[in-house]
Amino acid sequence: MNPSEPLGQLQKPVVAVPSLAQVGREPKTGVGSAILRKIRDTHPRSSRVPDAVFGVIILLSAISVFAIVVLVAWELIDKSRMSLHQFGIGFFYGHDWDPVNGAFGAVPFIYGTLVSSFLALLLAVPASIGVAVFVTEMCPLRLRAIISFLVELLAAIPSVIYGLWGIFVLAPLLREYVEPFLARTLGWTGFFTGPMYGLGMLAAGIIMAIMVVPVIASITREVMTAVPQNQREAVLALGATRWEMIRMGVLRNARIGIVGGIILGLGRALGETMAVTMVIGNRPEVARSLFAPGYTMASVIANEFTEATGDLYLSALVEIGLALFIVTLVVNALARLLVWSITGGTARVRG
Amino acid sequence: MIRSLRVLLCLAVLASCALAQTNLNGAGATFPYPIYSKWFNEYHNEHSNIEINYQSIGSGGGIRQVQAGTVDFGASDGPMTDEQMAQSKVKVLHVPTVLGSVVPAYNIPGVSGDVKFTAEALAGIFLGKISKWNDKAIASVNPGVKFPDQNITVVHRSDGSGTTYIFTDYLSKVSQDWQGTVGKGTSVKWPVGLGGKGNEGVAGSIRQLPGSIGYIELIYALQNKIPFGIVQNSSKNFIKASLQSTTAAAVGVKMPADFRVSITNPPGKDAYPIASFTWLLIPTNPADANKGKILKDFLFWMLDKGQTMTEALSYAPLPKQVVDMEKAAVTKQVKP
Amino acid sequence: MANSASTPAPQAVSLGRRFANQGATAFAVSAAILVLVPLLAIFGYLVIKGIGSVNLAFLTQTPKPPGEVGGGMANAIVGTGLILAVASLIGLPLGIGSGIYLAEYGRNRFGDLIRFTADVLNGVPSIVIGIAAYSLVVVPQKHFSAFSGGIALGIMMIPTIARATEEMLLMVPNVVREAAYGLGIPKWRTTLSISLRTASAGVITGCMLAFARVAGETAPLLFTAFGNQFWNLKLNQPTAALSLQVFTYAISPYDDWHKQAWAGALILIFLIVVAVAAVRIVTSRGMLKGGA
Numbered sequence: 001m002n003p004s005e006p007l008g009q010l011q012k013p014v015v016a017v018p019s020l021a022q023v024g025r026e027p028k029t030g031v032g033s034a035i036l037r038k039i040r041d042t043h044p045r046s047s048r049v050p051d052a053v054f055g056v057i058i059l060l061s062a063i064s065v066f067a068i069v070v071l072v073a074w075e076l077i078d079k080s081r082m083s084l085h086q087f088g089i090g091f092f093y094g095h096d097w098d099p100v101n102g103a104f105g106a107v108p109f110i111y112g113t114l115v116s117s118f119l120a121l122l123l124a125v126p127a128s129i130g131v132a133v134f135v136t137e138m139c140p141l142r143l144r145a146i147i148s149f150l151v152e153l154l155a156a157i158p159s160v161i162y163g164l165w166g167i168f169v170l171a172p173l174l175r176e177y178v179e180p181f182l183a184r185t186l187g188w189t190g191f192f193t194g195p196m197y198g199l200g201m202l203a204a205g206i207i208m209a210i211m212v213v214p215v216i217a218s219i220t221r222e223v224m225t226a227v228p229q230n231q232r233e234a235v236l237a238l239g240a241t242r243w244e245m246i247r248m249g250v251l252r253n254a255r256i257g258i259v260g261g262i263i264l265g266l267g268r269a270l271g272e273t274m275a276v277t278m279v280i281g282n283r284p285e286v287a288r289s290l291f292a293p294g295y296t297m298a299s300v301i302a303n304e305f306t307e308a309t310g311d312l313y314l315s316a317l318v319e320i321g322l323a324l325f326i327v328t329l330v331v332n333a334l335a336r337l338l339v340w341s342i343t344g345g346t347a348r349v350r351g
Numbered sequence: 352m353i354r355s356l357r358v359l360l361c362l363a364v365l366a367s368c369a370l371a372q373t374n375l376n377g378a379g380a381t382f383p384y385p386i387y388s389k390w391f392n393e394y395h396n397e398h399s400n401i402e403i404n405y406q407s408i409g410s411g412g413g414i415r416q417v418q419a420g421t422v423d424f425g426a427s428d429g430p431m432t433d434e435q436m437a438q439s440k441v442k443v444l445h446v447p448t449v450l451g452s453v454v455p456a457y458n459i460p461g462v463s464g465d466v467k468f469t470a471e472a473l474a475g476i477f478l479g480k481i482s483k484w485n486d487k488a489i490a491s492v493n494p495g496v497k498f499p500d501q502n503i504t505v506v507h508r509s510d511g512s513g514t515t516y517i518f519t520d521y522l523s524k525v526s527q528d529w530q531g532t533v534g535k536g537t538s539v540k541w542p543v544g545l546g547g548k549g550n551e552g553v554a555g556s557i558r559q560l561p562g563s564i565g566y567i568e569l570i571y572a573l574q575n576k577i578p579f580g581i582v583q584n585s586s587k588n589f590i591k592a593s594l595q596s597t598t599a600a601a602v603g604v605k606m607p608a609d610f611r612v613s614i615t616n617p618p619g620k621d622a623y624p625i626a627s628f629t630w631l632l633i634p635t636n637p638a639d640a641n642k643g644k645i646l647k648d649f650l651f652w653m654l655d656k657g658q659t660m661t662e663a664l665s666y667a668p669l670p671k672q673v674v675d676m677e678k679a680a681v682t683k684q685v686k687p
Numbered sequence: 688m689a690n691s692a693s694t695p696a697p698q699a700v701s702l703g704r705r706f707a708n709q710g711a712t713a714f715a716v717s718a719a720i721l722v723l724v725p726l727l728a729i730f731g732y733l734v735i736k737g738i739g740s741v742n743l744a745f746l747t748q749t750p751k752p753p754g755e756v757g758g759g760m761a762n763a764i765v766g767t768g769l770i771l772a773v774a775s776l777i778g779l780p781l782g783i784g785s786g787i788y789l790a791e792y793g794r795n796r797f798g799d800l801i802r803f804t805a806d807v808l809n810g811v812p813s814i815v816i817g818i819a820a821y822s823l824v825v826v827p828q829k830h831f832s833a834f835s836g837g838i839a840l841g842i843m844m845i846p847t848i849a850r851a852t853e854e855m856l857l858m859v860p861n862v863v864r865e866a867a868y869g870l871g872i873p874k875w876r877t878t879l880s881i882s883l884r885t886a887s888a889g890v891i892t893g894c895m896l897a898f899a900r901v902a903g904e905t906a907p908l909l910f911t912a913f914g915n916q917f918w919n920l921k922l923n924q925p926t927a928a929l930s931l932q933v934f935t936y937a938i939s940p941y942d943d944w945h946k947q948a949w950a951g952a953l954i955l956i957f958l959i960v961v962a963v964a965a966v967r968i969v970t971s972r973g974m975l976k977g978g979a
Contacts, residue, residue, distance in 0.1 A: 054875035061784025072819040099538040130718020158903020243711035271812025273906040282509035282546030307411030307511035332810030388752035554940035574754040
């Protein structure tokens, strides 16, 4: 075990064990010493069978993880076969979602997913990096624990509670104050025009941003702490201000990992379902204005899955699920690779 | 701690065994959810070992899940099409339960009284052609009402809905334009508007959004004190949805043997134009005979006692001849 | 860490650079505040709007038909417990087992594959897991059930638990294992009684984190557990769940249901916060390094 591995949140430093005698005397393994004696007395040499059995059980659990993923992928492909066959690649650039006439095109949902996620990242990335920088480099020691706990708490809030808050607190706020303000000041851009419902793409983007901040912030913090101290000291020795030290000594070295964290945040945003369903307005259409209602891939599945009458309809929804699965797979894999390249293979990446 | 957990587990197992509950599961329309919920609650009070769990996920869901066999019965206010019935592996009987009305409910700032709508006005609003509340088409039939110069926000269903079916069925009959562009169905391509999930979601959205209009079942408007419009019927009278006008819509209707009938835009002069039956979708050859018997028993209960509870929730009870027809059909067609 | 940063002698730092330094500090501080505002707002609203409705009736009664005031979410609270119990039965053994594999046996290419797969599973949107659980469990069984909901959530618990177990086991120094082997203890005993026991605190925290994460999940339950207005303790019947109930009530028009939605949300978040806080207390030493 590499002693210079960065410590993550779950890691409790193990009490050092300098001598064999101490192993027996340690309170935690007090029972162990009794077991030791018992085992020694009962011929441990014939432990090959139990070892093998144990090994197999453990191996099976590991394989089960693999099996589950394969099973999920298989189900998605199998149940979307009808739609794949019927629409082919055209499914992904069809504009119409018309269950009555059997026309299913996924463009409105792809658009909604991309725009809401992009908006979420636009808002979340500066905030997350700011928080991470604050907590790792600027914050007094005592505050650090509290603030990192609070940011972690943001990650613990379930999506449905974000949605609840979104409907009753955020949407009226947007409708009455923020959206008129944006329409007055930035309406000329074309992104802030049209009727103001409060619900819609803007609300979805803001809520997703809040949900994604803890993900990006925690990764950024992890990669920043992984940067060796000598990097900071070297820059400081050259006469840098604190900000310059952070920028050149830490962020520059950690930037690949930070990008990985951002991509991981993207992965989380793409799959977000409940909060988005509750505030996005559920309208399958491509609109330029952020005030307009939209629809995401995850939301359409949540709303229409249990009632898709007709096998083609259900198959189209599963195909959207398959697309979502593949996209999040690629995005997450990319993110992990980037983060691991900074922190070394086994660092825990919380998603 | 382990011991107390074990005790708890044993108790739980014993409890569920001792209760010997029979659970039936149904899903579907949100349109009749208030009355169905009341019925299943009352039925459970009378037969404490029977629990009929009904989840209102929309008529589309009712049709889908009963076809898949994942629920014991479905519910829908849009009857299954011939195609759906042919495709379905599970053969069902449409059993009408109550009559209800779909009303155009609105939230117009500054307007608290009743607003009259012509058929053309409704079609125009939902097509997106009429976009402001003070448009001529609305104002001309409402002299004396001061409409604000505000955009109309349309709210429709985002899920597969029998209420949508009823409303679009009506619009298709009264507007060529609608028939040509959108058509009727449980899930249509709406030209404008936001989507809400279930009657509940649409009613909730109307309450939250000033300037909005949506179509919901009467009881949702009444229970939540949402003002709703008076609609012009085929005899050119403006009729407000009520028990009487809903019942009037079903007068003289020729009920087919399979009970699938549309009563929107009926001829009667006092009839409310957007009314409909709503159906339970009962498998005629249920997989579990015991559950089938219980369900049959419930249907007879519903046709006698249940009908007396409808008016309190503003649903109109079934006409007598329909009740008789149903009793005969259920006895004959639904096994066991 | 790097807090001993001190600016060098003033005359060596130009105004522009000093300004940038102050600006960056201001930005970072305001970012921290900005991020915490929604947190406080959400918790604030949950408490203000929810606390009034959390009463004995709410905690002991089942829902009333729509439009009738009263009733509660007792069956949803129990239902959530039931589903989580099933989820734990799946997630804990498979998660800990995989974690043991990755730490003790899997320091090779195959182990890398499993590790990667676990991360993939972690990133799969919960709604997609719901679709899979529907096709694999609900459809063949021909009913919605607490069991299928538990499976969906259990699957989601596995990656978190596996990673936590692996990490904690890796922290146990090899010296301890070698000492055990030297005394003739077989590998399986060593792993279970010594390595795992030493790492137990961290493993338990991993389990609790996984638990907290899935307790709030709603999307996969939409087509598995389905919901139920009655009490249910049977695994093969649809069940109410707190998260589902909050969702249904939130989008409804009834004021009474809105109040109950806040109350249900408050209870849900309370349970989750307790779990997360317990995690923090147990790993209190890890906090200083600014873990997550």
